[in-house]
Amino acid sequence: MTDAAVSASGLVKLFGDRRVVDGVDLLVPAGAIYGVLGPNGAGKTTTLRMLLGIIEPDGGSRSLLGEAHPRDASDRVGYLPEERGLYPAMKAKEAIAFMGALRGLAWATGRRRAVQLLERAGLGHAADTKIRKLSKGMAQLVQLLGSVVHEPDLLVLDEPFSGLDPVNQERLEALILAERDRGATVLFSTHVMAHAERLCDRLAIISGGKRRFEGTVNDARGMLPARVHYTPQRPGAEVAVALPHDARPEGTAGAAGWHFEMPPEGIEQVLVRLIEAGHGIAGLSIERPGLHEAFVQIVGRDALEAAQ
């Protein structure tokens, strides 16, 4: 096996004449938590489906866990699709065991592990309950457990947080981290930045079928300048003279504070000017932009509005 759990080069998918995915490259390091971010309709799900071999690409190549054909790695992969689906008449533990059996796990082992996983997730009481009697969130958790019951080397989750309440979102984050700690690679798509920011070692941002960014969360955030918040000791309009040109007063007119983008050369020269002019420093904070701002910057506000 190579160091990359997933690699894709120039993936293309056409739906009719429309290029839904247009030359996407991905390299997911083994053992990492990797996020695929993008607005609705960006091509995230189609990309994941091509990586898994559910649909065939119209161009490019991909490999999964070192296998050129994704099917050859299917027993070592766990998958939670965007559209959740379980057989309503199945019991929870049977549903989990069935999903394990599809990936080569013996039924008896699957049932035993299913009970353990359900208990660990706080759903031990529901092991013998039919899926149709579970709440939507519980059923979603059951499906997630079904995707990890065979202890896969690669876990692919398509929009795993959608439809979950905050408690279950937290459980899911814990489960993703636990899978990574077990040694698995986790690849998930989302358009909720907070999860990606907390979890991802690396991420790719896709928009309009193209990959717009690839790197760490810090790399993404580093694409935008930090924001400086400054409060002089003696407020006054003359403070602006010593500040960069983009400085704006904070809040309502007459407020004491100012904010401006971190100058490319750093904050030191600005501070020297302020002190020499006698404005003093009552408060100073440097706020790094979040992934959300970086995402909006990368994808473009117009593309986001079009997606919505």
Next chain:
Amino acid sequence: MSRFRRTVRQTMTIARRDFVATVFTPIFLLFLFAPMIFGAIGGTVGGLSASSMAGNKDRARVVAIVAPEHARAMADADTRLRAVFRRDETPPLLTTLAPAADPAEQAREAFAAKDFEASAVLYGPLDRPIVLYSGLGSRTADYLGVLAGQTLAAEKLGSALPAVSVTKTRFTRPRGAAPNGRNPSAFFAVFGIFFLTLFLSGQVVGTMAEERSNKVVEVLAAAVPLESVFLGKLLGMFGVAVLFVAFWGTIVGNIGALMPPSLARELGSVAPATGTPAFGILFACYFTTAYLLLGSVFLGVGAQATTMREIQLLSLPITFGQMAMFGLSAAAVAQPDSWIATFAEVFPLSSPFAMAGRAANRAEIWPHLLAIGWQLLWVGLFITVGARLFRRGVLQSGSARPWWKRAPAS
């Protein structure tokens, strides 16, 4: 694990799920006992109809207006002739009436009699009788004509009527020596397989609909090749069909032990050309391939349907298709060496039926091995095409384009 072993394992996982999900439900009991339920309903309705018809039959008569001196001889001739008929084919009972002043008028009035229902009425001299008949009484009119002739012959010859003593000995025709190459078991084979597949293989039409409505199809498609999903579903439902056949086979087999010896002997004499054990094995093989062939077509077609209404609409053309294959195969076994027979044996959807008929008509085994291989090839083809259509239509994806059509990144 090799790709083949993994595929087999995945296929059997799907088959197991479908089998368990179908069999361990209360609805399955209804399905299993459906023949009994419908048989009971049919029997009750049929019994009521039969008793009503029997009442009518008890009152039906053939009437002969003959002089009293002929009546005795005619009754004797009627007794002799009646013995030739099967019970359900015997003519109505004979009633003789002495001629009135106007026998023609008397004959017409006989149809209006209140104590019996005349089917046909004979009057006039026995060597030139006139027979009136009503409705469907043409054959009973013929019978009265023959009866008149027999009566005259008996009267003329009297005690000189030669007594014939018949020795009846059962003869079993040598195996494979059926006249014109036709064997009665051929039609039984064709009908048997048709009957079983008619009931069972149509069930697979809607099985993919479950996955689509539950959105499980994406989970399956990610883990298992769609061809395995299709084959697994087919095998799962075939398991259900085998259970159904085994259940009813056991019941019918035990009822067979209670059947009258004459009927059992009659059935025992139906000897297929390949011999009973080989024929039994071939019948099972052809039932399997017929199920898989029709099932794979139905599964593939049904998988393209998007709603239950569309699936229900498909059942009519499917039944017509099955009827057409039955008709073609029945024609093939009736004309074993004709081009129809060859066509039916080669055409994949009729091949199992026609070849089962051939197993009854001809002793060679090798064409069957060839045919089973040919039929399984088509099962594979139908499943592949069905899965590809499903992938294209439902998963919104065609197969990978050939390299010369592959799209580069823009």
